[in-house]
Amino acid sequence: MERLTPLSYAFLAAEVADPAACLVIGSLAVLDGPPPRVDEVRRVVASRLPAVPRYQQRVVPGRFGLRAPSWQAAPDLDLRHHVTVRRVRAPGGRAEVAALMAEVMAQRMDRERPLWDVTLVRGLSDGRWGVLSRVHHTLADGVSGTGLYRMVFDSEAPETEPPPTPPRAAPGVTRGSIVAAVRGALTLGTAVLPVAREGLLGHLDGTRRYAWTEVGIAETADVRRELGVTVNDLVLAAISGGLRALLLERGREPHPHALRTLLPVSSRAPGTAGLPGNEVTLMLSMLPVEHDDPVERVLQVHERVAALRRAHEPEAGVVLQALARLVPFPVLDRGLRWGLRLPQQQISTVTTNVPGPRTPLSCLDRPVRSLLPVVPIADRVRLGFAVLSYCDRLAFGITADATSTPDVDFLASKVGEAWRSVLVPEQGRPRRDPVGHAPELP
Template identity: 85%
Template sequence: MERLTPLSYAFLAAEDVDPTACLVIGSLAVLDGPAPHVDELRTVVAARLPTVPRYQQRVVPDRFGLRAPSWQDDPDVDLRRHVTRRRVPAPGGRAEVASLIAEAMAERMDRDRPLWDVTVCVGLADGRWGLLSRVHHALADGVSGTGLYRVVFDSEAAPDQPPPTPPGTAPGVTGGSLRAAARGVLALGTALLPVTRAGLLGPLDGTRRYAWTEVGIAETEGVRRELGVTVNDLVLAAISGGLRELLLERGRQPDAHALRTLLPVSARAPGTAGLPGNEVTLMLSMLPVELDDPVERVLQVHERVAGLRRAHEPEAGVVLQALAGLLPFPVLDRGLRWGLRLPQQQVSTVTTNVPGPRTPLTCLGRPVRQLLPVVPIADRVRLGFAVLSYGDRLAFGITADGSSTPDVDVLASKVAEAWRSLLARPEQPPPAGLERRSRSSRPGRPGT
């Protein structure tokens, strides 16, 4: 009997504490038509489900509440409830697809069943259809959540291959790294100062909005080589640029302490991406929304993330999780629920960047044209960014609180503009340093 880790249990506790939270991760695959009958997909899933045993298990609480809930086999997995069909409202365009994703990702899962489902979405424009895959965060993190692809997509199924060997000691918890992890704990402590009132924090209303934008990866090769940065640096810089413009649109002046993002970091051992569970740690970084120049932004992102790694923040997260696992479960449970009830003021958004399939996917012989990722939001965090690669494309999926962020489509377009502004800049050497004065002092524009 395997019990939930403290991190996996925390995602369930967050839903218990906050009625507006839905801790479900997922993605929508857009495929060429014609759409299959839902029974066809159920047949495929039934044949492949044994390759991922965790998807046949449900969460069972301890009878006396003295130990963490456990994963136990569900003897009667009813695929009629896990594989369903849904119609996108006419005309099935971008707005209708985004609305369907937002509505579905706000729907909580039944904990009496395995915590996943797949929906065949029919009625998309141009004769296409969608496949919406959802997994509860208690079951999987962003990396292992793509394990559901093995069940629904032809090229990812590999039913004749054995699962990877379970990892040994998680990175960051070896004896030689404990001193570094202690320094990381101190760094995390200083990163928990509240953000300014100019940020985007606040209560959620339980409804969601969704928008997305897509960019190319290959076109960034020259900029990455010239500036010595990574695709992940470009992603965070584009999000920073988009959020800067959002603040200005709302009449707020961006400053260096306005927005802090939580950056999930995989702590998985090599070869364990397909295993379920939450092998993830974190970094907390201020986003340089005060900088107007796109080159300065990406260089500042690069330096900040490198500094967090030098401070060993990811290792600290792993060690803290390990220490939490040593606590008696009743103590852990009460501590988690007490902490989750406090109005957090430190994290403004979450940004997760997950490497997706590099080769084209198919489902029942139909090719997948797009993969649109979705990240949950909770705990006064009104905006979340999920970034997923597919082939040579990168999709930014933005989840927003329904009432406080009606301009999520504008934000998506601003992120795309920030991405293009760096790639389309005039050929010139990078700035000599980050101390060059930015143009962040231009006045804010009237709010919308």
């Protein structure tokens, strides 16, 4: 019997603490037509389900609340509950697709069943159709969540990622790991200061809005080489540029302490991307929304993230999770429930960047043209960014609280503009040379 880790349980506790929270991650695959019948998709899933035991299990609470919930076989698993079909409203364009995604991704899952589902979406424009895959964050993190693709899609070429292997036992605590964790914890401690009140924190109403923009990766090769930065740096800089435009549009000043983002960082060992569970730590970084120059934003992001890694902030998160496993579950449970009810004021948004399939996918011989990711929002965070790569494209998916953040389409367009602005500098503005930047860390 495998029990939930403290991190996996925290995603369930967050839904208990906030009735407006739905901790479900997912993505929409857009495919060329004609759409298949739903029973065809169910047969594909049924044929592959035995290879993924976790997707046949449900969460069972511990007896008397003395131990963490466990994963146990779900009796009478019925794929009619897990593979369904819906039709998007006519004409099936961006607005209608976004509305459907926002509606479905705000719906909680039935905890009496395995925590995943697949929706066949009909009625997209140009004769296309979609597959909306959802998995509860308790079951998987962003990296392992893409493992649901193996239940539905075929890959046109073998991935370079080795097949999943059972994770090795965690290494013992050493003096070096303790020192690194202490340094990282001190850095995390600086993030206890509240961010400015810029309208991105507050009560969530339970409904969502969704928007997205897509960009190319290959077009950034020259800029990355010239500036000595990574795709991740460009992603955070584009989001910073979009948020800067949003603040200005709302009449607010984008100052240096305006917005802090939570950056999930995978702590998975090589070869474990396909395994379920949450193997993730975090970094907390201020976004350089105060900078108007797009190149300066990229360089600032690069230096800030490198500084957090040098301070071992991700390692601190790993050690804190290990320590949480030593806490008796009743104490951990009460602490989580109490802490999640406090009105946090330190994190403005969440930004998750997940490497997706690097080779084309298909379903029943229909090619996947794009993957649009969705990240959940909770704990007073009204805005979240999910970034997912597919072949040579990046999709920025933006989830927002419907009532407080209606301008999500404007934000998506500005993120796309900020991405393109660093590729083609304004006339007469020379690029800055990267000086003294730390090398990229794995």
